[in-house]
Amino acid sequence: MIKDTDFDRRNEAVPDPKDGEFLVRVTHLSFDPTQRPWMSRDTYVPAIPIGGVVRAAGAGQVVKSRNPNFKEGELVQGSFGWQDYIVTNGTTDIMPVTKLPAGVSPEQALGIFGITGLTAYFGLTDVGKPSAGDTVVVSGAAGATGSVVVQLAKALGCTVIGIAGGSEKCRWVVEQAKADAAIDYKRENVAARIKELAPKGVNIVFENVAGEILDASLQNLALRARIVLCGGISGYNADDPNETIGIRNYLLLIGRRARMEGFIILDYAPRFGEAVEALSKLIARGALKTPVDLQEGFENIPSTMRRLFEGKNIGKQLLKIADPPLARN
Ligand SMILES: NC(=O)c1ccc[n+]([C@@H]2O[C@H](COP(=O)([O-])OP(=O)(O)OC[C@H]3O[C@@H](n4cnc5c(N)ncnc54)[C@H](OP(=O)(O)O)[C@@H]3O)[C@@H](O)[C@H]2O)c1
Incomplete structure (x- = not known):
């Protein structure tokens, strides 16, 4: 720290x-x-x-x-x-x-028209490739990027489960960002709660935190799930990246025919205008806080x-x- x-x-x-x-x-x-x-x-x-x-x-x-x-x-x-x-x-x-x-x-x-909103938009739409009816898990769901991802996924007709720390944040994720459910990772067993909330599995994991929280999502993948590796804040205070908690459940990707992909938002610079237009429309119709x-x-x-x-x-x-x-x- x-x-x-x-x-x-x-x-x-x-x-x-x-x-x-x-x-x-x-x-x-x-x-x-x-x-x-x-x-x-x-x-x-x-x-x-x-x-x-x-x-x-x-x-x-x-x-x-x-x-x-x-x-x-x-x-x-x-x-x-x-x-x-x-x-x-x-x-x-x-x-x-x-x-x-x-x-x-x-x-x-x-914020919304800067790295934060652009990352949420391209990470979800371009890397996650959501379809209406998909179930999406978003970690860091009350944070800058996560809160936008939750709302974008809802606007695209997905069922959304947010993961955040503490009951106040979880309440915000459901009541304000309109997620279908929120999991308090500080108090609940994340893997067990995802299983309960998404018994058919998760189609998209939008990962902001990594470590144990990602491991919990990997235990609950649907067939051909997409894991969007946006960030891993749980490991950012480690001076040596090898100190961070490695994922244990990656072999589950094989049976689930799943894809895990990282991205860096700067690569999308030529397309930023497209995202700003889409985000502006959602704000104008009151669908994005x-x-x-x-x-x-x-x-x-x-x-x-x-x-x-x-x-x-x-x-x-x-x-x-x-x-x-x-x-x-
Ligand atoms: N790939 C890209 O191009 C790109 C671009 C922008 C951002 N990112 C990544 O996206 C993620 C979110 O960024 P952001 O700007 O939107 O920040 P943010 O989510 O607002 O980050 C702060 C939040 O992270 C959570 N957090 C902090 N330490 C944690 C820990 N040890 N375990 C679990 N949660 C923890 C906290 O929420 P809780 O209270 O819920 O724990 C905190 O409020 C970051 O990993 C960032 O690096 C990637």
Whole structure:
């Protein structure tokens, strides 16, 4: 678990943009479980170097510009990092800087129309390939991605079982996200409960947690089930990936003719527009709730990051560190 003392807060002069660059006042930071492994090792992106700024998706406002494509006052998002200001030419290390469309708030840009909503959409539709009538198990069901997956699967006519920690979250998953049932993994035997709720087996497992929770789902697969490996937050605090709990029940995939497939959302960048359109339609007809856990204050960055691993958030974890200083352009 990260500690406040793992980080060093430094004050530096705000840099001036050179030709082709612009200065962004960062206003909102996104908190994503994947930032934790980025702090420990190379993953699908290089590890954050010791002494480097912690990489983080963020939103902000252009406050000075020497780039004709980005004007002062415009709201933008990108891979901005844990810092108040960033000077960029528009190509930050993972994602390009993009403008927030009119009417889209920083919370929506970083949540439902950002990595979170896009991951839920493509993971479920493209990797999971749901059909109406399928039974879908979603772990991390009250979290940012999981809560969207639950609602998307319901909108597609599936029966949905959410797995979350604690009775308050399980109530939220059923009452607000409209899952057919929720399992409290902290209190219940997950494998036995899935069997009870889905006696004919599970067609899609949308996995956000991995470890023992995934093992429980693997014991309950229907024929030709699809396991969407989205993430494994239960193992992210382990410095050595070999320390994480390996799955025991993978051989069950053979008899069930099942498929387990990982994906990284960045690969879907050319198709992001398709997801934004589909998600917007669901929001417009009231079929998609997009809860945000918004904390405040730069000094609360480490504690906000810990919220993900302490299970404190329902929906997308964000932190507001400033108001946009200029009128929106
Ligand atoms: N493949 C991709 O491209 C991609 C993109 C984005 C995200 N992801 C992955 O998707 C998953 C969800 O990400 P998110 O941004 O939506 O975060 P999130 O679900 O909001 O993550 C926080 C939640 O994870 C649960 N959790 C934390 N530690 C746990 C543990 N040891 N065991 C079980 N549950 C635990 C907690 O819920 P409870 O209170 O219910 O325990 C917590 O509220 C992550 O694994 C992330 O890495 C993958």
